Amino acid sequence: MNIQFKKGVLELCVLSLLNRRDCYGYELVEYISKFINISEGTIYPLLRRFRKDGYVTTYLQESPEGPPRKYYKITDEGQKAFKELLEEWEAFSIGVNKIIRGELDD
Amino acid sequence: MTRDEFITILKEELKNLPSAEVEDILYDYEEHFEVGLSKGKTEEEIAKELGNPKTIAKSYKANYRINNAENNPSTKNLFSAILAAVSLGFFNLVFVLGPFIGLVGLLVGIYSIGFGFSIGGIGLFFGTFLEPFFPKYININLHPITSLSFGIGFFALGLLILIGCFYLTKYLYQVVIRYLRWNINVITK
Numbered sequence: 001m002n003i004q005f006k007k008g009v010l011e012l013c014v015l016s017l018l019n020r021r022d023c024y025g026y027e028l029v030e031y032i033s034k035f036i037n038i039s040e041g042t043i044y045p046l047l048r049r050f051r052k053d054g055y056v057t058t059y060l061q062e063s064p065e066g067p068p069r070k071y072y073k074i075t076d077e078g079q080k081a082f083k084e085l086l087e088e089w090e091a092f093s094i095g096v097n098k099i100i101r102g103e104l105d106d
Numbered sequence: 107m108t109r110d111e112f113i114t115i116l117k118e119e120l121k122n123l124p125s126a127e128v129e130d131i132l133y134d135y136e137e138h139f140e141v142g143l144s145k146g147k148t149e150e151e152i153a154k155e156l157g158n159p160k161t162i163a164k165s166y167k168a169n170y171r172i173n174n175a176e177n178n179p180s181t182k183n184l185f186s187a188i189l190a191a192v193s194l195g196f197f198n199l200v201f202v203l204g205p206f207i208g209l210v211g212l213l214v215g216i217y218s219i220g221f222g223f224s225i226g227g228i229g230l231f232f233g234t235f236l237e238p239f240f241p242k243y244i245n246i247n248l249h250p251i252t253s254l255s256f257g258i259g260f261f262a263l264g265l266l267i268l269i270g271c272f273y274l275t276k277y278l279y280q281v282v283i284r285y286l287r288w289n290i291n292v293i294t295k
Contacts, residue, residue, distance in 0.1 A: 026137070039161070041156035041161070042157070042162070044134045048134075049169050066144050067140055
């Protein structure tokens with residue numbers, strides 16, 4: 001899959017998961033990699049950039065199974081960005097599907 | 107690759123970043139390994155799934171350098187940012203460098219015009235006064251009032267052009283930063 005394409009999709013996926021609930025890094029990575037073949041290490045730089053840009057905030061939560069886990073929480077700005085990306089994606093995928101399934105009017 | 111090997115390579119690649127930043131970055135990967143291990147994966151499996159630590163480091167470096175160039179504008183920081191962004195391999199330096207050099211050339215040209223007019227204006231202005239004393243060297247074939255006026259005029263125009271250039275430079279700097287961001291990220295602010 002084209003790498004530029006993957007980047008945008010990855011951002012959309014991460015934000016959509018955080019939109020539902022707060023997550024820690026590993027579970028985001030694990031869940032997404034179940035559906036898309038990605039280099040898991042690309043998610044952490046993305047999360048870091050999201051934090052710097054104000055789309056997510058982080059907090060630590062104690063865990064019974066090891067060190068405190070860093071949880072990511074989406075912000076209002078993050079939700080706005082998510083909705084924009086989602087709209088773009090839906091418009092795009094509908095358009096592509098129409099083309100490849102030949103539903104354009106002749 | 108073992109966990110230590112992974113973390114060591116990552117740390118080495120990030121050594122030019124501030125240590126607080128590096129520690130924060132490494133924490134995420136230490137945590138990732140911990141959780142993975144607690145779920146029964148081996149270090150090798152986890153490292154393999156994460157991918158190449160050098161590539162991961164490039165991502166962090168590019169983001170850091172672009173932010174740095176934006177917050178601390180300077181030629182050096184801008185070039186560091188451009189190089190870091192190019193190292194990610196998302197865009198071809200050839201397509202960036204050509205237009206970029208062209209723009210810089212244009213900017214230098216306009217600066218030169220500004221300087222030329224300013225200095226010429228000064229020259230014309232003071233030359234008018236000095237002409238009677240140095241008839242061999244200074245030969246302005248204009249009425250003194252004309253040459254004085256033109257002197258002031260050119261100087262003022264030159265100054266205006268230079269001021270305009272200054273703002274143009276600042277603007278172009280931000281344009282380059284935004285272009286770099288657009289190339290390596292999808293969501294840009």
